[in-house]
Amino acid sequence: MQPDQTSNHTSNQMPNPENPDNQQLPAIETLIDPQVAQQLDDQIAELINDAPQDGGMPQAVSMLSSVLKAIAAKLEHLHYFIIQTQAGDWLLTTLSHRDLPEVSKRVIYAYGDRTVANVERLKLDDPKLICVEIGVIDLLFRLIGLQAVDSLIVFDSVAGTTNGTEIVRAELQQMCEKHLKRLQYGRSKLAEVQRQRAAADPLLARPNQPRPPKGFSSIA
Numbered sequence: 001m002q003p004d005q006t007s008n009h010t011s012n013q014m015p016n017p018e019n020p021d022n023q024q025l026p027a028i029e030t031l032i033d034p035q036v037a038q039q040l041d042d043q044i045a046e047l048i049n050d051a052p053q054d055g056g057m058p059q060a061v062s063m064l065s066s067v068l069k070a071i072a073a074k075l076e077h078l079h080y081f082i083i084q085t086q087a088g089d090w091l092l093t094t095l096s097h098r099d100l101p102e103v104s105k106r107v108i109y110a111y112g113d114r115t116v117a118n119v120e121r122l123k124l125d126d127p128k129l130i131c132v133e134i135g136v137i138d139l140l141f142r143l144i145g146l147q148a149v150d151s152l153i154v155f156d157s158v159a160g161t162t163n164g165t166e167i168v169r170a171e172l173q174q175m176c177e178k179h180l181k182r183l184q185y186g187r188s189k190l191a192e193v194q195r196q197r198a199a200a201d202p203l204l205a206r207p208n209q210p211r212p213p214k215g216f217s218s219i220a
Contacts, residue, residue, distance in 0.1 A: 032073040039078055040069045043137040061141060067179050071167065072136040076156040080110040080139055081117035081131045083124075091129065092148060105150040107166075110139060113158040120161065144173055 032040070044065045051057040061068075072078075083091040090108050097103040111117035117131045143152050146169060153164045 032069060036073060036078075037069065040072055040137060041065075043078070043135040044068070046135070047138055047141065063180060063183060064141070064144075064176050067172075067176050068137050068140050071140055071172065075112075075136060075154055075165070077112040078136055079133050080112055080136060080154065081114050081133055082108065082110055082139070083117060083121050083129055084132055086128055086130060090146075091124075106148060107151045107153050108143075108146070108149055109161075109164075110134075110152060110154045111161075112154070112156040116155065116158060116160060140167075140172070143167065143169055144176060 044061060048058045048061050051061065085091070092106055092108060094104055094106050109120065111120065111131075114131065114133070121129050121131055139152070143149065149169050151169060152167045154167065155161045155164045157163065
């Protein structure tokens with residue numbers, strides 16, 4: 001599916017995410033189990049390899065990999081199941097607040113268990129809907145570009161959809177933007193240091209020029 005493709009569905013039943021209004025996205029600096037980290041790295045590499053190489057997607061995935069891994073490491077599964085149309089549009093559900101009907105949010109549900117996902121799909125009584133599996137890195141990366149979506153609600157439990165974890169798209173996007181700014185700042189500082197070193201030592205400005213041995217001078 002394209003990042004902005006969704007199919008609408010309206011529901012008056014608000015799920016019960018774990019403090020969705022107060023939950024903070026994890027910091028980028030986080031400890032990840034080595035085996036989990038390797039599997040997430042494999043997902044990142046696969047996403048980069050499968051992306052159109054003539055666009056900016058491979059570079060974007062690479063630059064945001066640490067953010068995506070930090071979020072993914074806080075979830076319980078490496079793959080999730082999404083309800084979508086046969087055309088590939090993810091199911092977008094509009095939720096209304098129980099006490100404030102005028103307040104609503106647009107969410108996408110992700111299920112850690114195929115059976116739970118299919119049960120929820122059958123409840124919608126729409127033969128055109130199917131369940132598809134997607135890697136958690138791919139899921140989070142696509143969420144960033146889904147402008148029509150307010151949140152992703154993840155149901156990790158195999159027991160059903162009583163409790164979920166909410167990832168607010170705007171907060172994820174803000175985290176990515178801050179990370180990119182840090183990368184840009186770090187690169188500019190590195191370039192500044194390299195310029196200063198080159199100014200102090202002219203040979204550094206000519207990286208292919210070998211240094212003369214001690215006791216000799218360069219005539220280049």
